[in-house]
Amino acid sequence: MPSFDTVSEVDTVEVRNAVDQTSKEVATRYDFKGTSASLELKEKVITLHGDAEFQIQQIMDILLGKLAKRGIDVRCLEYGDVKQVGGNKATQTVTVKEGIETELAKKIVKLIKDAKLKVQASIQGEAVRVTGAKRDDLQAVMALLRKEITDFPLQFNNFRD
Structure with missing residues (x-):
C-alpha cells in the first residue's frame, strides 16, 4: 500500500552555517564597530545580543536573509521577546522548531x-x-x-x- x-525538518548544518555567516558579517560591519552586537547558536536556540533593540532587529534582518539564501524556511522560527539586560544591553532568543x-x-x-x-x-x-x-x-x-x-x-x- x-x-x-x-x-x-530543518537542516541544522545549514542553520549553523547561516549563524556563522551572520556572525562574521556583524563582526565586520562598520555600524556594529565598538558595540556588543553578536549572536550564538546552542542546540536549537539562537541568542542575539546587542546594545539596543534596533541593533537586535538589524542582526535579525541579516540572519533571516542568510537563512533564506540557504533554503531554510523562516516559518520554523519562534521569536522570543527582546529583553533589556543590565544598563544598555538587550538580548533576544529565536528557537528553531522541528x-x-x-x-x-x-x-x-x-x-x-x-x-x-x-x-x-x-x-x-x-x-x-x-x-x-x-x-x-x-x-x-x-x-x-x-x-x-x-x-x-x-x-x-x-x-x-
Missing part, C-alpha cells in the same frame, strides 16, 4: 478526513503517516496540505509504493 510521511506538534498533527488528520479521500492518516510521533490504495489519492492529500497549512513548513518524505 502506498504511503508517505508528513514531517517538519517536528509537528500534537495540535497541528490533529488538525492535519482532521483536514484529511474531512476531504473524504480514500486514505488513512495516523500520527506517528512528530510525523503524520498517510496511507492509501492509489498514488493519485496521496498526491491529492499532498496538494491539500500545501494549500491549507500555510503557517508552518511541511515536507513529505518516505514515499513508498
Whole structure:
C-alpha cells in the first residue's frame, strides 16, 4: 500500500552555517564597530545580543536573509521577546522548531478526513503517516496540505509504493 510521511525538518548544518555567516558579517560591519552586537547558536536556540533593540532587529534582518539564501524556511522560527539586560544591553532568543506538534498533527488528520479521500492518516510521533490504495489519492492529500497549512513548513518524505 502506498504511503508517505508528513514531517517538519530543518537542516541544522545549514542553520549553523547561516549563524556563522551572520556572525562574521556583524563582526565586520562598520555600524556594529565598538558595540556588543553578536549572536550564538546552542542546540536549537539562537541568542542575539546587542546594545539596543534596533541593533537586535538589524542582526535579525541579516540572519533571516542568510537563512533564506540557504533554503531554510523562516516559518520554523519562534521569536522570543527582546529583553533589556543590565544598563544598555538587550538580548533576544529565536528557537528553531522541528517536528509537528500534537495540535497541528490533529488538525492535519482532521483536514484529511474531512476531504473524504480514500486514505488513512495516523500520527506517528512528530510525523503524520498517510496511507492509501492509489498514488493519485496521496498526491491529492499532498496538494491539500500545501494549500491549507500555510503557517508552518511541511515536507513529505518516505514515499513508498
